[in-house]
Amino acid sequence: MSKADYVYSVLLDEIRNARIPGGTALRAGEVARRLGVSVTPVREALRRLEKDRLISYEAHHGATVIDLGAEALAEYYGLRAVVEGLGARLAAARITAAELTGLRDLHASMAADAEHGRYAGLGEQSMRFHLRIVDIGGPAFLGAHARSVRNSVPVPAEASLWLDERQVERQLEAHQGILAALEAGDGAAAERVMIDHVRSAGDHRTRH
Structure with a gap:
């Protein structure tokens, strides 16, 4: 498993099980420090989560977990x-x-x-x-x-x-x-x- 795959799997599990609830901002630097990796694989994982429509990007706000109604x-x-x-x-x-x-x-x-x-x-x-x-x-x-x-x-x-x-x-x-x-x-x-x-x-x- 690559570092990007590892970060993606961890974040996917946390989002799907609401340990990271909808509306939460995901800062690449904070995620990298928490998971013990560099920022690069975190950014790749976030792009994959955006493709999955689990997070969204907004100007000046970065990545945010989508809150579904x-x-x-x-x-x-x-x-x-x-x-x-x-x-x-x-x-x-x-x-x-x-x-x-x-x-x-x-x-x-x-x-x-x-x-x-x-x-x-x-x-x-x-x-x-x-x-x-x-x-x-x-x-x-x-x-x-x-x-x-x-x-x-x-x-x-x-x-x-x-x-x-x-x-x-x-x-x-x-x-x-x-x-x-x-x-x-x-x-x-x-x-x-x-x-x-x-x-x-x-x-x-x-x-x-």
């Missing part, structure tokens, strides 16, 4: 619903038995964690579940687009619906519904359940 969140989850819904529909027509087994194993692991109250890792496992489906449905382009969309908006860990015990069972049921549709080769059902599932996440995020 309700309209941006609605657009984000709407776009995710379209991309991941399409991925589920396409996956239903091409998923293999081994791929389906892998998804079922991941789902079973999530269910076991939920049963024992281990909620902290469910959000990360859910992301892998979603992206694996999109990769199956659209390995050429769709998977990369799904990751780009997810990286475009910070999702603080504490805002995850998987930390809400009342939501966990509902979301696991949605995953089970997606799996059933994939096994049946029912692309329309897989797309519908995925879209409803992602939109419910958006509603939860907006409320919190």
